Amino acid sequence: xxxxxxxSLNHRFIEPVYNVERFITNRLEQGAQAIINKEKxxxxxxxxxxxxxxxxxxxxxxxxxxxxxxxxxLHNDKVKIELPLQLLAAHKGGQIDTSGLPVETLLNTxxxxxxxxxxxxxxxxxxxTEHYYTTYSDASGQKRQLFEKGKGWYSSLVIQSKxxxxxxxxxxxxxxYYAAKGGPLYSSVSEKIPGYSEKERELVxxxxxxxxxxxxxxxxxxxxxxxxxxxxxxxEYSYSIFLRFKKDFLLKRLD
Numbered sequence: 001x002x003x004x005x006x007x008s009l010n011h012r013f014i015e016p017v018y019n020v021e022r023f024i025t026n027r028l029e030q031g032a033q034a035i036i037n038k039e040k041x042x043x044x045x046x047x048x049x050x051x052x053x054x055x056x057x058x059x060x061x062x063x064x065x066x067x068x069x070x071x072x073x074l075h076n077d078k079v080k081i082e083l084p085l086q087l088l089a090a091h092k093g094g095q096i097d098t099s100g101l102p103v104e105t106l107l108n109t110x111x112x113x114x115x116x117x118x119x120x121x122x123x124x125x126x127x128x129t130e131h132y133y134t135t136y137s138d139a140s141g142q143k144r145q146l147f148e149k150g151k152g153w154y155s156s157l158v159i160q161s162k163x164x165x166x167x168x169x170x171x172x173x174x175x176x177y178y179a180a181k182g183g184p185l186y187s188s189v190s191e192k193i194p195g196y197s198e199k200e201r202e203l204v205x206x207x208x209x210x211x212x213x214x215x216x217x218x219x220x221x222x223x224x225x226x227x228x229x230x231x232x233x234x235x236e237y238s239y240s241i242f243l244r245f246k247k248d249f250l251l252k253r254l255d
Contacts, residue, residue, distance in 0.1 A: 001032065001033040001034075001035070002031075002032055003030060004028060004029070004030060005029040005030065005031060005032075005033045005046055005048065006033065006035065006044075007027075007028070007029030007046070007048065008022055008023045008026070008027060008029070009023050010044070011044055011046070011066055011068050012042075012044070012068050012070065012084070013066070013068055013086055013088065013110075014086065014110055014112075014130075014132055014134075014154055015154075015170075015182065015183040015186065016108075016110070016132075016134050016152055016154050016172065016174070016177070016179060016182050016183060016186040017086055017088050017108045017110055017134065017179055017181070017182050018066075018088065018179075018181050018182060018183075019181060019182055019183045019184070020183065021183075022181065029046070029048040029050075030048065030049055030050075031046060031047040031048045031049040031063070032046065032047050033045065033046035033047075034046070039072070039075075040071065040072040040075070041069070041070075041071055041072065042069065042070045043067075043068070043069045044066070044067070044068045044069070045066070045067050046065070046066050047063060047064070047065050047066075048063060048064040048065075048066070049063050050062040050063055050064060051063075053094045053096060053097045054096070055096045056096070056097070056098050057094070057096070057097045057098065057099075058097070058098055058099055059097060059099050060092045060093055060094050060097055060099050060101055060103075060104075061091075061092065061093060061094040061097065062090075062091070062092050063091050064088065064089065064090050064091070064181065065088070065089045065091070066086075066087065066088045066089075067085075067086070067087040067088075068084075068085075068086050068087075069084070069085045069086075070082045070083070070084050070085075070114070071083040071085075077118070078117070078118070079115060079116070079117055080114075080115070080116040080118075081113065081114070081115050081116075082113070082114040082115075082116075083111075083112075083113060083114075084110070084111070084112050084113075084114055084130070084132070085110075085111055086108075086109065086110040086111075087107070087108070087109050088107070088108045088109075088179070088181060089105060089106070089107050089108075089139075090105070090106045090180035090181055091103075091104070091105045091106075092104045092105075093105075102140065102141065102142040102144070103140060103141060103142075104138075104140045104142075104144060105138075105139040105140050106136070106137075106138055106139070106140070106145070106178070106179075106180045107135075107136070107137045107138075107139055108134065108135065108136050108179045108180075108181075108182065109134065109135045110132045110133070110134045110135075110154075111132065111133055112130055112131050112132030112133065112154075113130070113131055114128070114129070114130040115128070115129050115130075116128045122162075123161055123162055123163070124159065124160065124161060124162065125160040125161065125162050126160045127157070127158070127159055127160070128156075128157075128158040128160070129155070129156065129157045129158070130154075130155070130156050131153075131154070131155045131156075132153070132154045132155075133151070133152075133153060134151065134152040134153070134154060134174075134177065135149075135150070135151050135152075136149065136150035136151070136152075136176075136177050136178050136179060137149050137150075145178060145189070146178075146188075146189050146195075146197050147176035147177075147178060147188060147189070147197070147199075149176065150174065150175055150176035150177035150178055150188065151174070151175055151176075151177060152172060152173060152174035152175065152177040152186065152201075153171075153172070153173045153174075154170070154171070154172050154186075155170065155171045156168065156169065156170040156171075157169045157170075164210060164211050164212050165208065165209065165210050166207075166208075166209040166211070167206070167207070167208060167209075168205070168206070168207040168209060169204075169205065169206050169207075170204070170205040170206075170207075171203070171204055171205075172185075172186055172201065172202070172203045172204075172205075173200075173201070173202045173203075174186055174187070174188060174200070174201040174202075175188070175199065175200055176188050176199055177201070185201075185203060185227070186201065186203070187201070188200070188201055198231065198232075200231060201229075201231065202229075202230040202231050203227055203228065203229055203230065204227060204228045204230065205225065205226075205227040206225070206226055206227070207223060207224070207225040208223070208224045208225075209221065209222070209223050210222040210223075217245055217246055217247045218243070218244070218245055219243070219244040219245075219246065220241070220242070220243055220244075221240075221241070221242035221243075221244065222239075222240075222241055223238075223239060223240045223241075223242075224237065224239050225237060225238050225239070225240075
C-alpha cells in the first residue's frame with residue numbers, strides 16, 4: 001500500500017507498545033505498507049510519515065516504522081498457538097529544518113506467545129491468553145529522555161462469553177520503560193507532569209466489554225475498565241462508549 005495505510009489497531013501491537021486510543025486520536029496513517037496474510041504467517045511492515053519538513057521548517061520531521069508478525073506454531077480445532085514479534089521505531093529529525101533539536105530515535109520491541117482455546121461450553125465462546133517480554137532503548141546520538149533503556153512484562157487473559165460480554169484481565173510490570181507511541185499508564189515517564197518519573201510500574205487491569213449489533217452494520221461497544229496501581233496502592237477507572245459502522249461495498253470492478 002502507498003498512501004493511506006491499514007493502521008491503528010490493524011497493526012496488532014500490544015498496548016505498552018502502541019496506545020489503543022490512537023485509534024481515535026491518530027486514526028489516519030500515511031506512508032508505505034506491506035502486508036502478508038497466510039494461514040500460518042502474518043506480517044505487517046509499515047512506515048507512517050507523520051510530519052514532513054521543507055527547507056527551514058521550524059520543526060523536526062517525524063516518522064514511525066513498525067513491524068508486527070504472528071507465526072502460527074499450532075492450529076487445530078482445540079487450540080491455536082502463535083508467536084508474536086513486534087518492533088516499533090519512532091524517529092524525529094532532519095537535515096533541513098531550523099528547530100535546533102537533535103535527531104531522536106526511540107525503539108520498542110516485544111516477543112511473546114499467544115494461545116487461543118475455542119470452547120463449546122454453554123456460556124463460553126473461548127479463552128485467549130498472551131504473554132510478552134518488552135524492551136525500550138534510546139538509540140539517539142544525544143540522549144534527551146529520562147531513561148536510556150528499559151524492559152517490561154505484559155500478560156493478558158480474555159474470556160469471551162456467549163452473551164456478548166468479554167472480560168479482559170491484564171498485568172504489567174515495567175522497569176524504566178518508555179514507549180513514544182505506547183499507552184501512557186505503562187510508561188515510567190509521566191505524560192502529564194514534565195520531569196516526573198517512576199522507575200518501576202506495576203499495574204493490574206480488569207476490563208468488562210459489551211459488544212452488540214444494534215442494527216445491520218451498526219454496533220455498540222460499552223467498556224468499564226478499572227485498574228489498580230500496586231506500587232502506589234490506589235485504584236482508578238475509565239468507561240467508554242463506541243459506535244461502529246461496518247459496511248463493505250464495491251466501487252468498481254477492473255477486468
